[in-house]
Amino acid sequence: MTTRIDPALVEASAAVAPSAHEDFYGAPTAILSRVSMSYDGRMEVLRDIDVTLGQGEFLSVVGPSGCGKSTILRLISGLVQASAGKIETPKSTGSQTNIGFMFQRDALLPWADVSANIAVGLECAGVPKAQHAERIKALLTLLGLAEFGHYYPRALSGGMRQRVALGRLLAYDPEIMLMDEPFGALDAQTKILMGYELLRIWTDHRKSVVFVTHDIEEAIGLSDRILVMTGRPGRIKAEYRVDLPRPRDLRGVRKMPAFHQLSEQIWRDIVETG
Numbered sequence: 001m002t003t004r005i006d007p008a009l010v011e012a013s014a015a016v017a018p019s020a021h022e023d024f025y026g027a028p029t030a031i032l033s034r035v036s037m038s039y040d041g042r043m044e045v046l047r048d049i050d051v052t053l054g055q056g057e058f059l060s061v062v063g064p065s066g067c068g069k070s071t072i073l074r075l076i077s078g079l080v081q082a083s084a085g086k087i088e089t090p091k092s093t094g095s096q097t098n099i100g101f102m103f104q105r106d107a108l109l110p111w112a113d114v115s116a117n118i119a120v121g122l123e124c125a126g127v128p129k130a131q132h133a134e135r136i137k138a139l140l141t142l143l144g145l146a147e148f149g150h151y152y153p154r155a156l157s158g159g160m161r162q163r164v165a166l167g168r169l170l171a172y173d174p175e176i177m178l179m180d181e182p183f184g185a186l187d188a189q190t191k192i193l194m195g196y197e198l199l200r201i202w203t204d205h206r207k208s209v210v211f212v213t214h215d216i217e218e219a220i221g222l223s224d225r226i227l228v229m230t231g232r233p234g235r236i237k238a239e240y241r242v243d244l245p246r247p248r249d250l251r252g253v254r255k256m257p258a259f260h261q262l263s264e265q266i267w268r269d270i271v272e273t274g
Helices: 018-025 069-077 114-124 129-142 158-172 188-205 216-222 257-273
Strands: 028-039 043-054 058-062 084-088 099-102 176-180 208-212 225-229 236-241
Touching: 028 069, 028 208, 043 069, 043 208, 043 236, 058 069, 058 216, 069 099, 069 176, 069 208, 099 158, 114 129, 114 158, 129 158, 158 188, 188 216, 216 257, 225 257, 236 257
Parallel strands: 058 208, 058 225, 099 176, 176 208
Antiparallel strands: 028 043, 028 084, 225 236
């Protein structure tokens, strides 16, 4: 793994042991140790991945297409099993696994209205039905959807549909939020607005987030730390701490020299390994 950037502008960090990571971010919520992944024993997707996710940390993963970014999320969630290595994640409590997943496509139930779609998260979390109405109302208000609880997905814009999907994830209330290019299909303006919404909610709730994106500027704007992957088989080429002020103005930080230097460095990393 390499880190090459001017520390006077943006702090870069090499891979760190879990104990050192805990000093900086707090107790780990997930640890991947020398994890590799192959499909059908032939196609190697990931090789020797070491990742420690801290409590309340916003971690983004970027890299060329096909490098295994989404596979890392699937491994953390338990949707697939690693071919080698060890994955430690939060212990389940009752019916809840403490890990939630948000995909690029909102995957809303088309036959259910907004409130019912959000209720799916509450049901998965085992929240008593007597509490559903109050919790749904609070989430609709939080997401700026207070007037849309009885609307069906087909009547909503792409950005509003993603707000509903985020509401369902928040209703589930996981300790770790896995987000696989959740704003990738949105136009540039809506993507930035959704970024503001996500940061506002993350600031209030401080969940641990692993955010996969192809958008380098989006990753820098949102994250505490960024992992840069090589081409397949995906390995971690570089790791950067994003030393930009919080609370973060997603438009304002793009004018900072540190933002541009880190963006250029990550782009070079990806081009060199893509």
